[in-house]
Amino acid sequence: MLQLVSARSGTADGSVSVIAELGATAAAIGAGVALTLRDRRPLLVLGLTTICYAVQVTAGAPVLPAASAVAVERVARVAAASENDVSRARGWASVGVGIVVAAAALGLSGNGFLAAPLGLVLLAAAVIGQSRSTRAIHETARRRELIVAERVRLARDLHDVVGHGMGAITVQAGAARLAVAAGDTTAATRSLLSIETAGRGVLREVRWLVGLLREDSGRRDLADIPELVQAARRSGMDIELEIVGDLTAAGADSGEAAYRIVQEALTNVLRHCGDNAARVTVEVGPTIDIAVHNRLAPGITDAVEGNGLRGVRERVAAVGGHAQLGAGADGWTVRVQLPASGRPR
Known part of the structure; x- marks a missing residue:
């Protein structure tokens, strides 16, 4: 039991x-x-x-x-x-x-x-x-500050473009009025052509800068460069784009830096290049190699490094890359190399 x-x-x-x-x-x-x-x-x-x-x-x-x-x-x-x-x-x-x-x-x-x-x-x-x-x-706060600073800079550029363009148009309009009053049709025609050229230039730059201001606040990356080039073409620029490698393979920091560098380079082409033509090359591998090349305007043999190009150098340095900016025999080139993975800031 x-x-x-x-x-x-x-x-x-x-x-x-x-x-x-x-x-x-x-x-x-x-x-x-x-x-x-x-x-x-x-x-x-x-x-x-x-x-x-x-x-x-x-x-x-x-x-x-x-x-x-x-x-x-x-x-x-x-x-x-x-x-x-x-x-x-x-x-x-x-x-x-x-x-x-x-x-x-x-x-x-x-x-x-x-x-x-x-x-x-x-x-x-x-x-x-x-x-x-x-x-x-x-x-998030840092990104917001960068976006605000970028938009302030673009707004300032827009103000300068409109102010300079309208100033030139006003001067030429006054010259045309005086030429008409004096019966000098040749001088009047020349002034009117200058007005037309200046007006087209202002409209082109305004269209480009307003397009940049309308960008959403999301973080841009390397894969957005083709869209940026298309926006430049819609603004009247003649841009040739060559891409080698996978644009989605870049790290977030390097991808954003690359996008902003190409954006600044194209803005400089629009403002300072006579024919508004440029070639953009992007190669993605162990590094991101970018080159933006354009011909210099007639009579210009070099370019002064302003705030835009200094901004390019700062962006490159922030992710641990290298930059070569300068004029050559056939034009101006912005050439940068960035680590594909980026570097923590």
Whole structure:
């Protein structure tokens, strides 16, 4: 009889052990599945992963709180980035409650000595989330400042273009009026042709600069260069484009720098090149090699390096590249080499 009772007891204990293992496995799977929603419902995911972790440690041996740590990191990141005080407080409170519940589950399962290490792991996850959020906020602010500075520069260029062009047109219109009054049709015709040329030039530059001002605030990259060249062509420029390699293979920093460098080079072509023609070459490999070449206007043998070209040098230096800018026998060339992966700024 005693042997029979012992056998039944062993069978019962074995069934309980199997059920506990199944419960722990199901909880682990549930925590993993819940993580797929961490970007959309971070607080819900933190609650689910905490409950699943409590089930795991209660039903079996203590396990590493990997899913809980991921959920805590995500909630901490969202809380740190929130501009709403209530949402931020709710997020940090949820992180604290999650840590306490997980530690309490360890204590109830007889593994209280692991509560401190668990808390350190989850606190480290929260610190990582806050750090990532802080970096993202700083990067967003930096990007916003760059965009504002770029638009201010373009607006200033637009003002200069219109002011210079209208000044030239006004002077020539006055000369034409005087020539007509004096009966000098040849001088009047010459002044009118100058007005026509100046007007076309102003319209071309205004069209180009307004197009740049209308760009969305999203980050530009190497793959946007063909679109930039098409915009230049619509502005009346004659641009030849040659691409070698995969434009999507560039890192974000180098890709944006390359786009802005080509943009500045084409702006200089429009403003200073007599025939508004240029050749753009982009080669992508271990490095990004860019060359923008144009002929100089008649009578010009060199070009003065202004704010635009200084900006090109600064962009190249920011990603650890090299630049060669200058005039040659057949025109002006902007030649830069950038690391394909970019360099952290």
